[in-house]
Amino acid sequence: MxxxxxxxxxxxxxxxxxxxxxxxxxxxxxxxxxxxxxxxxxxxVMRAVKAAEQRLIDTETTKSYTALAGDPAFVNALSGLVLGDAVEADRLAGAAQPGGTGAIHQALELAKMANPDVTIWVSQPTWPNHLSIIKHLKLPMVEYSYFDNDTRAVDFGAMMSDLDGVKQGDVVILHGCCHNPTGANLNLEQWREVTELLGKKGALPLIDIAYQGFGDGLEADAAGVRHVASTLDEALIAASCSKNFGVYRERTGLLMAKTPDEKLKTVTQQNLTHLNRQNFSFPPDHGARVVQMILDDPTLRADWxxxxxxxxxxxxxxxxxxxxxxxxxxxxxxxxxxxxxxxxxxxxxxxxxxxxxxxxxxxxxxxxxxxxxxxxxxxxxxxxxxxxxxxxxx
Structure with a gap:
């Protein structure tokens, strides 16, 4: 065959x-x-990663499974880094993923389960793997204007004009910071305008944040993501640790879902766990454990x-x-x-x-x-x- x-x-x-x-x-x-x-x-290999790995080697007593959604301590630590206090805990579902790529893939599968007629909107240009995964999942896609090839800056007017065509239930992929491949970012006022538009249209933002800390700093790089998550009832956020922790080969990522209420958080969490089970069962733990140890230890975190x-x-x-x-x-x-x-x-x-x-x-x-x-x-x-x-x- x-x-x-x-x-x-x-x-x-x-x-x-x-x-x-x-x-x-x-x-x-x-x-x-x-x-x-x-x-x-x-x-x-970053100094804090080396130190955390050594500590893990010295203290780890088992290689048994953790949980289908990953270690809750990792989910809490990384969601805190990305979102701060922008979302209440009883409205945030989350599941560890094999890298940012895994998080994007699961987010799109979740969107398809929630709305079989979903259309995915992506910036022109965008990270090529966005397009590849969308194609692999056989999802309809529309490109929206983003980059002005003459000024090498965001063409915000064209972007907003195109996004005016999104429909209720569509998913709009946004780059949280350090746009790949252009390097041109939205400013905070533009984030506010995009958020307002998506709220009016009833579209779901899927924010891919793979470079937090590489742009203007950890807090500034997360400002747009936090505004979206604190303003809209629903949002998906795919976070990667490959770059800012340098754990590329450990495949360490997280998919977060901001939900309208606690009841829907429970249902969404069940679906995130279900998707993990169907695709790979338990997510990788080594990189996630290292990241969690760094974020939860004041000395390691300061060095990182x-x-x-x-x-x-x-x-x-x-x-x-x-x-x-x-x-x-x-x-x-x-x-x-x-x-x-x-x-x-x-x-x-x-x-x-x-x-x-x-x-x-x-x-x-x-x-x-x-x-x-x-x-x-x-x-x-x-x-x-x-x-x-x-x-x-x-």
């Missing part, structure tokens, strides 16, 4: 990684894969927040250095948006032909739509990238 299977397209970023590894040039620069790298090109702040400010410094290098080379401030964007990514605005030229001539590897991972730079490679951008005529 396997002869009836169709070949699947290779993931473009994974293919780019292979091509980069095979490039013999010493000056090559990897701006493709979405992982944080320190100035030496390493993706480090300090290192996370170093990561954030390092990326901001690289953004500023690149913007200044390009300004010096072009005599123009047209690349100033790089310093204004937040998180790991910026969309440069180059054509696929220009992206390919930078790769072939300068060894600069970025995704074909010109999304570049700022964290793939260091102070010595900024000039290499700036020269390549100017030489390609971006």
């Amino acid at each position: 396997f002869e009836h299977l169709n070949a699947q397209a290779q993931d473009k970023i994974m293919a780019l990684m292979v091509e980069y590894r095979e490039d013999p040039r010493d000056t090559k620069v990897d701006l493709g894969v979405g992982v944080y790298k320190d100035p030496t090109g390493n993706t480090p 927040e300090s290192e996370l702040e170093d990561v954030r400010t390092t990326m901001l410094a690289l953004r500023k250095q690149l913007a200044e290098a390009l300004q010096a080379r072009t005599g123009s401030d047209r690349f100033g948006f790089i310093a204004e964007h937040r998180g790991m990514f910026s969309r440069l605005g180059a054509t696929p032909e220009q992206v390919n030229a930078m790769k072939e001539k300068h060894g600069i590897y970025m995704v074909g739509d010109s999304r570049m991972n700022i964290a793939g730079l260091n102070k010595d490679t900024v000039d290499i990238l700036a020269d390549a951008i100017v030489d390609a005529g971006v």
Whole structure:
């Protein structure tokens, strides 16, 4: 029966990684894969993670199952980090997931169970896996305007005009902060306007927050999410720990559902648990336990927040250095948006032909739509990238 299977397209970023590894040039620069790298090109294990893991090894007495929805201590700790006190406990359901990807997948399955006629709205552009999961689940999808390729900023007027077409029961995917792939974020006033529109339309926001702490800080990055969750009766929030805790391979995530009342919280929690059971039974626990230990221990948490702040400010410094290098080379401030964007990514605005030229001539590897991972730079490679951008005529 396997002869009836169709070949699947290779993931473009994974293919780019292979091509980069095979490039013999010493000056090559990897701006493709979405992982944080320190100035030496390493993706480090954070100090607090190391300490928590050692403590876990020393104290763990069993590898038995936890619970279908994950350890409640993890659910409480991570929901507290993301939402603060924006949602009362008796209105918040939650279940641990295998990473942010698992949380998005389960959120869309939950939405389909709640409304078989649901349509999913996604920003243009968005994280490619949003589109892939929606397609895999055979859900109708509509794209809404988000990014202005000329200004490299949010095209908020076009966004709101498009979202005026959402229907009651539709799901609108929003990026909580550090928009992937553009790096262009909504400000708080724009969050308020989007929230008001979704409330009037009766649409359900699904907020994907994968980079909390990478933009303007832990609290500021969560401000939009908290406003939505505190204002609307219903919301879904998918959180990932891959980036801000650096536990990529541990697959640590959480799906939260804000419900109108305690009764519906109970029903929603039952459905979250049911979905976990059908898809993978018990979620991974090691990364979740480590994250919970860090968040609940004042000393570990302080060290984690300090290192996370170093990561954030390092990326901001690289953004500023690149913007200044390009300004010096072009005599123009047209690349100033790089310093204004937040998180790991910026969309440069180059054509696929220009992206390919930078790769072939300068060894600069970025995704074909010109999304570049700022964290793939260091102070010595900024000039290499700036020269390549100017030489390609971006």
